[in-house]
Amino acid sequence: MTGGDLFLVVVRWIHVVAAAAWVGGSIFYLFVLRPALRRSPEAGRKINEATAAEFATLVDTCIFVILATGVILTFNRLTAGVTGPSYGLVLAAKIALSVWMFILARGRRRRTALLDMYRQNPDPPSGRFRKILSALSGYNTIAILGVIVLLLADLLNTLYEVAIR
Secondary structure, three states, X not given: OOHHHHHHHHHHHHHHHHHHHHHHHHHHHHHHHHHHHHOOHHHHHHHHHHHHHHHXXXXXXXXXXXXXXXXXXXXXXXXOOOOOHHHHHHHHHHHHHHXXXXXXXXXXXXXXXXXXXXXXXXXXXXXHHHHHHHHHOOHHHHHHHHHHHHHHHHHHHHHHHHHOO
16 A cells, blocks of 8 residues: 555545535434434423534535535546446435535525524515425425435445455
8 A cells, every 4th residue: 555545545444434424413413313302392492502503514514514624525536537428427416405405504594694694584584485494494404415425425435445356
């Protein structure tokens, strides 16, 4: 194993750890923390605010790490000259879904601030469009996209292994 190979192993490992931390944290929030907080609305709100602030820092770090390591890994795989069009299509889908996750994570913070303003308003907006928008821009979507991105990452690895045989 060369120094370059070792470097790529470390970069890949850091990439996977960052993705697992973000996606795993999102799944934990959806299926463990949020249901527990709903059982105790008063205490839950304070805990949720504190948790959200800490998790936002983790997500920001994960996004930075994923972007930096993703560029290195993409450059490495695409310059090897062994990947075909199917690899490129899957990679494009993975990048597009990842960018959607990044946008949702950033937008979620702005949306949370807007919801805080609406909480002070006795008559917040409602309707079918708001419910649909909420479903497509919330933590559920981030977690679902994260799981799909992890699947695409595994598919990319398989496509690369098949290409180098």
